[in-house]
Amino acid sequence: MSLSKKNTAWGIRILISFLFLLSAVAKLYPSPYFAISTFEVKQLYPMGFSEGFAPYFSRILIGIEFALGLLILQKNFLRSIVIPGTILLLAVFTTHLTIVTIQDGGNSGNCGCFGSLLPMTPVQAIAKNVVAMILLVWLFIIMPKTNERKDNFWVLTSVTFAMILMLFMLAPIQPPASNFTVSAPEETS
Numbered sequence: 001m002s003l004s005k006k007n008t009a010w011g012i013r014i015l016i017s018f019l020f021l022l023s024a025v026a027k028l029y030p031s032p033y034f035a036i037s038t039f040e041v042k043q044l045y046p047m048g049f050s051e052g053f054a055p056y057f058s059r060i061l062i063g064i065e066f067a068l069g070l071l072i073l074q075k076n077f078l079r080s081i082v083i084p085g086t087i088l089l090l091a092v093f094t095t096h097l098t099i100v101t102i103q104d105g106g107n108s109g110n111c112g113c114f115g116s117l118l119p120m121t122p123v124q125a126i127a128k129n130v131v132a133m134i135l136l137v138w139l140f141i142i143m144p145k146t147n148e149r150k151d152n153f154w155v156l157t158s159v160t161f162a163m164i165l166m167l168f169m170l171a172p173i174q175p176p177a178s179n180f181t182v183s184a185p186e187e188t189s
Contacts, residue, residue: 009143023114
């Protein structure tokens with residue numbers, strides 16, 4: 001790989017890493033539990049996620065964003081798993097945003113890509129995702145094809161599980177508030 005291709009590849013990797021890490025951190029602003037709860041109510045519930053499943057999905061999704069932000073900077077399975085997985089996640093987000101934009105008939109509201117830290121309309125988020133996907137395809141093309149059988153798969157799984165676990169520790173799932181009534185004590189004779 002020539003020096004210019006190597007510099008270009010590292011530039012793209014750093015930019016994509018920054019976008020994913022910023023997106024994950026922004027979804028924890030101003031406080032992890034409050035921000036994730038807001039993300040669930042504003043983004044996941046309208047999509048049809050149940051109140052029981054949304055807390056798990058949100059933490060896993062943000063954990064995966066953290067993991068991809070870190071994994072794009074390492075060499076293990078970069079070309080075979082990390083880059084395609086990142087493109088796939090961006091494609092899913094873009095498809096969702098496109099459907100939301102068409103259904104709502106416009107470009108209003110915050111898509112939630114960067115939480116409440118950096119409000120972004122769905123159309124802006126679609127443009128950001130398309131540019132990121134183009135950069136990732138370019139990165140895939142210029143990355144050398146290496147024999148990845150010698151790479152360490154445990155790096156991918158360890159980083160991913162650690163980031164997901166971190167989210168569950170930063171914002172533990174709270175049990176639902178129990179509705180109970182207080183009755184007057186019974187009179188005894």
